[in-house]
Structure formats: structure tokens, C-alpha cells
Amino acid sequence: xxxxxxxxxxxxxxxxxxxxxxxxxxxxxxxxxxxxxxxxxxxxxxxxxxxxxxxxxxxxxxxxxxxxxxxxxxxxxxxxxxxxxxxxxxxxxxxxxxxxxxxxxxxxxxxxxxxxxxxxxxxxxxxxxxxxxxxxxxxxxxxxxxxxxxxxxxxxxxxxxxxxxxxxxxxxxxxxxxxxxxxxxxxxxxxxxxxxxxxxxxxxxxxxxxxxxxxxxxxxxxxxxxxxxxxxxxxxxxxxxxxxxxxxxxxxxxxxxxxxxxxxxxxxxxxx
Amino acid sequence: xxxxxxxxxxxxxxxxxxxxxxxxxxxxxxxxxxxxxxxxxxxxxxxxxxxxxxxxxxxxxxxxxxxxxxxxxxxxxxxxxxxxxxxxxxxxxxxxxxxxxxxxxxxxxxxxxxxxxxxxxxxxxxxxxxxxxxxxxxxxxxxxxxxxxxxxxxxxxxxxxxxxxxxxxxxxxxxxxxxxxxxxxxxxxxxxxxxxxxxxxxxxxxxxxxxxxxxxxxxxxxxxxxxxxxxxxxxxxxxxxxxxxxxxxxxxxxxxxxxxxxxxxxxxxxxxxxxxxxxxxxxxxxxxxxxxxxxxxx
Numbered sequence: 001x002x003x004x005x006x007x008x009x010x011x012x013x014x015x016x017x018x019x020x021x022x023x024x025x026x027x028x029x030x031x032x033x034x035x036x037x038x039x040x041x042x043x044x045x046x047x048x049x050x051x052x053x054x055x056x057x058x059x060x061x062x063x064x065x066x067x068x069x070x071x072x073x074x075x076x077x078x079x080x081x082x083x084x085x086x087x088x089x090x091x092x093x094x095x096x097x098x099x100x101x102x103x104x105x106x107x108x109x110x111x112x113x114x115x116x117x118x119x120x121x122x123x124x125x126x127x128x129x130x131x132x133x134x135x136x137x138x139x140x141x142x143x144x145x146x147x148x149x150x151x152x153x154x155x156x157x158x159x160x161x162x163x164x165x166x167x168x169x170x171x172x173x174x175x176x177x178x179x180x181x182x183x184x185x186x187x188x189x190x191x192x193x194x195x196x197x198x199x200x201x202x203x204x205x206x207x208x209x210x211x212x213x214x215x216x217x218x219x220x221x222x223x224x225x226x227x228x229x230x231x232x233x234x235x236x237x238x239x240x241x242x243x244x245x246x247x248x249x250x251x252x253x254x255x256x257x258x259x260x261x262x263x264x265x266x267x268x269x270x271x272x
Numbered sequence: 273x274x275x276x277x278x279x280x281x282x283x284x285x286x287x288x289x290x291x292x293x294x295x296x297x298x299x300x301x302x303x304x305x306x307x308x309x310x311x312x313x314x315x316x317x318x319x320x321x322x323x324x325x326x327x328x329x330x331x332x333x334x335x336x337x338x339x340x341x342x343x344x345x346x347x348x349x350x351x352x353x354x355x356x357x358x359x360x361x362x363x364x365x366x367x368x369x370x371x372x373x374x375x376x377x378x379x380x381x382x383x384x385x386x387x388x389x390x391x392x393x394x395x396x397x398x399x400x401x402x403x404x405x406x407x408x409x410x411x412x413x414x415x416x417x418x419x420x421x422x423x424x425x426x427x428x429x430x431x432x433x434x435x436x437x438x439x440x441x442x443x444x445x446x447x448x449x450x451x452x453x454x455x456x457x458x459x460x461x462x463x464x465x466x467x468x469x470x471x472x473x474x475x476x477x478x479x480x481x482x483x484x485x486x487x488x489x490x491x492x493x494x495x496x497x498x499x500x501x502x503x504x505x506x507x508x509x510x511x512x513x514x515x516x517x518x519x520x521x522x523x524x525x526x527x528x529x530x531x532x533x534x535x536x537x538x539x540x541x542x543x544x545x546x547x548x549x550x551x552x553x554x555x556x557x558x559x560x561x562x563x564x565x566x567x568x569x570x
Contacts, residue, residue: 265432
């Protein structure tokens with residue numbers, strides 16, 4: 001099956017329809033696929049929609065599952081006298097179907113072509129940009145460029161690069177304001193040492209980050225995805241630098257395989 | 273639990289990473305845990321380990337099966353409801369009179385929901401395209417005389433493209449010189465080696481001129497449909513997609529891939545960022561070297 005792509009005008013005025021309809025409607029979605037050539041796909045697909053803006057119909061199976069499941073239970077408990085066996089069978093079937101329907105949107109999230117959540121910027125707090133002053137100019141430039149590109153090309157809101165213990169921090173972080181840049185660098189360094197991130201040997205990816213121990217509170221509120229990429233230390237290559245690269249985003253499942261490959265390529269730049 | 277020691281210290285900036293303590297400024301807001309060792313070995317990582325999500329892994333690997341799963345579930349349930357009715361001897365009448373019928377109706381409604389969801393999932397399945405192995409020879413030609421930093425940056429760009437995208441060939445031309453030609457290269461007919469880039473011919477061709485004039489990245493998603501194909505003879509004959517990235521206004525990077533429409537929009541954004549970086553680096557190097565040659569400065 002292939003996607004039929006056609007440019008239908010986007011219908012931005014929705015008259016609230018009391019009846020549900022099956023319509024061929026053109027939608028602009030941000031889809032995660034390997035083969036799209038534009039940022040936005042104009043998809044003309046068989047879509048079931050109520051036509052109410054802002055209502056996400058992909059969660060419809062879940063609501064129907066809850067609704068019909070509760071009706072089934074109501075029916076069961078309001079039935080008179082002994083319930084015969086065929087009815088019990090039907091109800092068991094109905095309840096398992098309801099459970100499956102509730103799980104459907106979660107399964108759909110992992111399919112190719114599913115809609116990726118967009119990042120939301122934290123309301124409070126400002127962006128920080130701190131670079132250690134202990135490093136040469138060319139490395140400073142590389143760090144500034146790398147952090148900028150990571151913030152722009154992925155759904156990252158906070159990035160931290162550590163090269164041989166010297167840090168470059170950019171984005172929205174949960175750090176004390178009113179602090180001089182020099183002190184801020186030291187503060188981050190202490191926090192990072194507490195977590196022990198320099199010791200990480202392989203990549204860490206937390207697509208559903210829920211918050212962690214106290215040392216991790218440098219991450220901004222609302223962080224949902226976290227990815228740590230070490231600059232791989234190799235005992236055979238002692239002149240290579242060590243360190244790590246940390247990116248955080250407010251969207252869940254924000255870093256696809258491709259994003260992680262690119263972030264690994266950026267980390268390679270600092271290996272020396 | 274380790275004992276927390278509240279100290280009033282200010283850790284001075286020391287490039288040797290050693291902490292030397294002396295009591296000075298009082299920082300009222302921070303409690304600093306003193307580390308007992310001042311060694312340079314990093315603390316071991318004490319944080320959450322990522323857990324494997326079996327469901328996600330299974331679904332990503334078996335995409336087709338997962339897409340048609342709701343259809344099978346819905347269809348099977350429909351049949352099961354009818355079967356249940358016939359087996360138990362109740363007439364298959366769909367009204368809401370008895371609680372049996374009501375339960376059956378609800379189950380039917382859920383089965384239909386599943387069927388429709390499965391149909392929707394099937395309809396948005398992206399087309400999968402197989403990559404085509406490029407015909408040619410492996411080649412790595414870097415112009416001599418470049419400083420190691422520049423060479424390492426160019427090789428880093430090649431490694432990034434190779435790992436993260438479907439790129440199989442890379443040619444960078446800057447300031448009238450072909451700086452690097454790496455990856456798969458078309459095999460020349462005379463000898464068994466690769467076709468060398470004819471820089472002058474490339475720079476006079478319409479492909480180069482067009483990209484320079486528009487100053488924007490050009491993505492040829494299906495190279496076989498493109499008439500300017502003949503101006504890129506150094507790429508393997510069955511290169512499927514090409515990205516032409518201008519490096520400022522002095523150079524171009526030609527990136528060949530092995531899949532039709534193989535470069536996603538995210539790849540395009542990354543490639544243009546790396547193109548800007550290469551332009552900055554190369555531009556500075558060439559200006560410096562030109563300034564060395566001619567001592568006058570303006």
C-alpha cells in the first residue's frame with residue numbers, strides 16, 4: 001500500500017457537525033517516516049473524524065474501550081437472576097476487546113509513520129549559555145556550533161557537552177539564576193560529578209523520563225526524553241578525549257534512531 | 273546514606289582538576305558535599321538505567337503484523353459473537369431486549385472499532401524502498417597540502433553522513449579545487465580506478481551554476497529522472513538520490529545516496545548545518561592562506 005499524496009486545501013474552518021463522518025480530509029501531520037521529503041506530509045487518507053478541531057481521534061479506541069467496558073459491567077450487574085453461560089462468554093469477550101482497544105493508541109505510537117510529539121518550551125526560566133573558559137578558541141567555537149545545531153535540528157531544549165571535564169551548557173536548565181557564568185560552570189560541574197555522568201560507557205536513552213533522584217534536578221521541568229552519548233573512551237587510543245554529550249527534550253520518544261545516529265556523529269567531532 | 277558535610281568553601285578554578293580548599297566566600301544557598309577523594313578518576317555513574325520496552329521493540333520489528341493485528345482481533349471477535357449465539361441456541365437478533373443481546377451488541381461495537389482502527393493503520397503505512405548497491409569502486413582521495421585539522425573535519429563530515437544517512441559517496445569542491453572525493457566512485461573505463469572529478473567542467477555545468485545561484489540546498493530525490501545527471505559522472509551510475517549542498521558561495525558538496533528519496537527532511541537540515549560549518553572552516557583557512565601568500569592586507 002502506498003501513501004496517496006495530493007494537495008487538497010487544508011480546511012481550517014470547522015463547522016461543528018453533530019454526526020460523525022468518514023471523510024477524505026487533508027491533514028498536515030508531522031510524521032516520523034524514513035521516506036518523506038518534506039517536513040510536513042499532506043496526507044489524504046481514510047480518516048474517521050468528528051471535525052472538531054483539537055480533538056485527537058487516534059485516542060478514540062481508548063475512549064470507546066472505557067465507555068463500552070463500563071456499559072458491559074453495568075449490564076452485568078443489572079441483569080436479573082442467574083446469568084446464563086452464553087452471556088458470560090459474551091461479556092468476557094467484550095471485556096477483553098475493551099482492554100485491547102484501550103491499549104491500541106499506545107501500540108500505535110510505535111508504528112512507523114506515527115505522529116511525533118512536538119516539544120514544548122518551559123514557561124518559566126531563561127535560556128543559559130555557558131562555556132568553560134579553560135579551552136582553546138577553536139574548541140569553543142565547535143562547542144557553540146554543536147550545541148546550537150542540536151537545539152535547532154532536534155526537539156532538544158537542553159544540551160550539555162563535556163570534553164575532558166570542561167563543560168558547555170546551553171538551553172533551558174533548572175539552575176539558580178543570578179549567578180555569574182564562571183560560578184554557573186562550576187555549579188554544573190559539581191552536579192555532573194555527583195551523577196557520575198563521565199563514567200557512562202554506553203549510550204543511555206530514556207524515552208519516558210519521569211524524574212529521578214535529587215542530583216538530576218538540573219534538568220528542566222517537564223523533561224520527558226533524555227539521551228546521553230559518551231565520547232567513547234578507548235584504552236588503545238589514549239590521545240582521544242573523553243567526555244559525554246547530554247540532550248533533553250520535553251517531548252516523549254523524541255529521539256528516533258536517526259536522531260540518535262546524528263547525535264552520535266556530533267559526539268564524534270569532539271573525540272579528537 | 274553518606275554523611276553530608278556542609279562546608280563553606282569556594283572551589284577555585286584550577287585547570288588540573290584538583291580541589292584546593294581554603295575558606296573564603298560564604299555561599300549561603302548551597303550545601304556542597306565534600307568528596308573525600310581528590311583523584312581524577314570520574315565518579316561511578318549512579319543514576320537510572322534505561323529499561324527495555326519489550327512492546328516497543330516487538331512492534332518496531334514487526335510493523336506489518338502489528339498493523340493488521342486489530343483487524344484480525346476485530347474480525348475474530350465478530351465471528352466469536354455469532355458463534356456464541358448459534359451454539360447457545362439463542363436467535364441472532366440484534367435488539368436491546370435481553371441483557372444477552374445488550375452484551376453482544378457492545379462486543380460487536382468494540383469489534384467494529386478495532387476493525388476500523390486496523391484499516392486506518394494500514395492506510396498510513398509508509399512505502400518501504402529497498403536500497404540499491406552502488407556500482408563502482410571505493411575511493412579516498414584527499415588533496416595534498418591541507419592541514420590535519422581541515423582533513424580531519426572533512427573526514428568527520430564523511431563519517432557522519434555515512435553513519436546517519438544513506439550516503440555512499442561524497443565530493444567536496446571548494447575554491448575551484450576538489451578537496452575530497454570519498455566513498456563509492458564510478459569506475460572509469462580505461463583503468464580500473466575511479467573517475468576523477470573534473471572540477472572545471474563541474475563548475476561550468478548547469479548543476480553547479482544553478483545551486484550557486486539559488487544559494488540553497490538542492491535535493492534530487494530520484495536521480496534517474498534528472499537530466500543534469502551527466503554532469504556528475506564521478507558518481508556511480510546507479511546512485512539513487514543526490515543532495516547538492518552549497519558551501520557559502522565558494523564551494524559545493526555533492527552527497528550521493530543509495531535509496532530513492534532516502535534523505536529525510538531531518539537529514540537535509542543536518543546536512544545544511546554541516547555545510548555551513550564546513551564553509552566557515554574552509555573559508556577561514558583559504559583566506560588565511562591567501563593572506564600568507566600576498567602580504568598586503570586591506
